[in-house]
Amino acid sequence: MRFAVIVFPGSNCDHDCHHAVSAVLGHPAALLWHKDTDLKGAEVVIVPGGFSYGDHLRAGAISRFSPIMKAVGDHAAEGRPVIGICNGFQILAESSLLPGALHRNTSLRFICENVHIRCETLRTPFTREIEAGERLRMPIAHGDGNYFCDPETLAMLEDNDQIVFRYCDEEGALTAESNPNGSMGSIAGICNREGNVVGLMPHPERACEKALGGDDGLRLFSSVISAAVS
């Protein structure tokens, strides 16, 4: 399974993502500069976290015009797997590859902490090895993670099984206290209608080894690998 990790000016989770899929899982991965125009044979695209273009104007607003994003859009349109993590999720939303927008946390604070998220659907290539309702623990680190969309879009997400992860407490219950940023419906991650493009604010790549305090995040990457094999 060949991975591409896109590198924008200001990406800072690119090497973590590369490490998770190459060193931890043993699959070939390439770091692709955002000025590249093709994915060099990659089967899975990871749009990593960070502060691409310094989050100027809006998080992800400028990155979506990078040359590589045309190739990422084509890859997505072919039904092949794309995952956007944190700033990567913001970029995919700005690119309209995913619906909605991520705006300022209700607390106005940058939040860096471990959270629990509940897996809501197994239909994406990144969640097929996770059990429905299963709770994962991984860190968030963002100032603009407050998921928003209009009520019609929210209903569409619910009806089409496009909500992939929700913030929850340790037992898996959705509570106001366990929603760190004010996201609608406690949404932590969504997918497109087809299910092949996933975006989430939590950082699975930062929870890929026991030494990092947990390896729940590995489940997403091992899922997409087994999805390709079967």
Place this chain on the structure above:
Amino acid sequence: MAKALVYITYKSGVLDPQGLAVKGALTSLGFESVSNVRVGKYIEIELEDAPPDELRALAEKMCKDLLANPVIENYRVELPGDSGHSDPPAPGT
């Protein structure tokens, strides 16, 4: 050289945490008549001179393509010659 002025505001249904924080600060300073505060962006664009309609159309295309996110934001374009261009932006829809 011409100028286009762009005002970007959150749509009315979108929570504006920055506006709420500023409102709280104003209230605590004794400005008790303040009932709501919305914080937005103001962008000044200098560009080649052109007829006003063209300038306006160009600035609106810039808003659609990049400057505003239609999911959460409204935008309004003004040219310095517009009458009453210092009025506050129209309420969001």
